[in-house]
Amino acid sequence: MLYNMEEKRQIVEKTMQKKISMLGADIHNVTMQEALSAIDGFIKEDGLHQVITLNAEILYQAQTNERLLALINKADLVTPDGSGIVWGADYLGMPLKERVSGIDLLWEICRLAPEKGWRIYLLGAAPGIADKAAENLKNKYPGISIVGVRNGYFNINNEEEVRDILKDVQLAAADVIFIAMGAPRQEYFIEDYGADFGVKVAIGVGGSFDVVAGAVKRAPVFMQKMGIEWLWRLLCQPSRWKRMMNLPRFVRLVKKTKKKQRL
Ligand code: UDP
Numbered sequence: 001m002l003y004n005m006e007e008k009r010q011i012v013e014k015t016m017q018k019k020i021s022m023l024g025a026d027i028h029n030v031t032m033q034e035a036l037s038a039i040d041g042f043i044k045e046d047g048l049h050q051v052i053t054l055n056a057e058i059l060y061q062a063q064t065n066e067r068l069l070a071l072i073n074k075a076d077l078v079t080p081d082g083s084g085i086v087w088g089a090d091y092l093g094m095p096l097k098e099r100v101s102g103i104d105l106l107w108e109i110c111r112l113a114p115e116k117g118w119r120i121y122l123l124g125a126a127p128g129i130a131d132k133a134a135e136n137l138k139n140k141y142p143g144i145s146i147v148g149v150r151n152g153y154f155n156i157n158n159e160e161e162v163r164d165i166l167k168d169v170q171l172a173a174a175d176v177i178f179i180a181m182g183a184p185r186q187e188y189f190i191e192d193y194g195a196d197f198g199v200k201v202a203i204g205v206g207g208s209f210d211v212v213a214g215a216v217k218r219a220p221v222f223m224q225k226m227g228i229e230w231l232w233r234l235l236c237q238p239s240r241w242k243r244m245m246n247l248p249r250f251v252r253l254v255k256k257t258k259k260k261q262r263l
Helices: 007-019 032-042 056-062 068-073 083-091 102-116 129-140 158-174 185-196 208-212 223-225 229-236 238-244 248-261
Strands: 017-021 025-028 051-055 077-079 119-126 145-150 176-180 203-204
Touching: 017 083, 025 068, 025 223, 025 248, 032 051, 032 077, 032 203, 051 068, 051 102, 051 185, 056 083, 056 158, 068 185, 077 083, 083 229, 083 248, 102 119, 102 145, 102 176, 102 203, 102 208, 102 223, 119 129, 119 158, 129 208, 145 176, 158 185, 176 185, 185 203, 185 208, 223 229, 229 238
Parallel strands: 025 077, 051 077, 051 203, 119 145, 119 176, 176 203
Antiparallel strands: 017 025
16 A cells, blocks of 8 residues: 555554653554554654663663663654563553564565665674675575675774764665664764764664674574574574573562552
């Protein structure tokens, strides 16, 4: 179905109104379909739109990180990534429709890209990984226009290196840039330099390129459905245990918040 600009604007506005507020962060209560409609609208508008796929680890970090919390609340679209967020929202009496994860959003946007004519840029992950991810996406979605690929191992504090990347991104004239440098590093990079990308939509997608490239296996579907994808990631990458300690802390904080609500 084709929409005119006004209809598009109304859809985007309606989607944006569906927000819940959890632990100080606004999260859009959207389905994957609604998130894609919003992104389609963003691409038709001027300027940069930041999309954050928020998980419980990052929301917990944001409790003691003002910059991060402000950044989340400023984003154009914040989707519930991770079963922790979905559980927390349920527990606090604000059920969310579904989980919209970064990796699923990446697949869906790339699936639609050939038909929509969206130009895609991949920035992030170790050398070789983004290239392999681009190759796999081209095989899976023939006709997709991947206009730039760059690894995420550069010195973010080196002005010259950053300028070189920005130049490459600008020349590519992409519509959507996926940045896979881990959260919240990627979100900060978008906040600091997004206006210079010349793209309409910038999305931080964490370790997604590793999965798309086939270097890391995603959790089996039954684990995703059971809401224990975190356990799979922990088993595959035990070095994550330290940051994952934020998950039980998040659960405790949500329970404490609920208790306070009852008083
Ligand atoms: N990464 C990067 N640049 C860096 C550090 C990490 O591009 O300076 C990449 C890393 O190779 C991996 C991704 O960022 O592909 C982080 O993945 P992780 O699973 O930790 O992401 P998150 O859990 O934050 O979504």
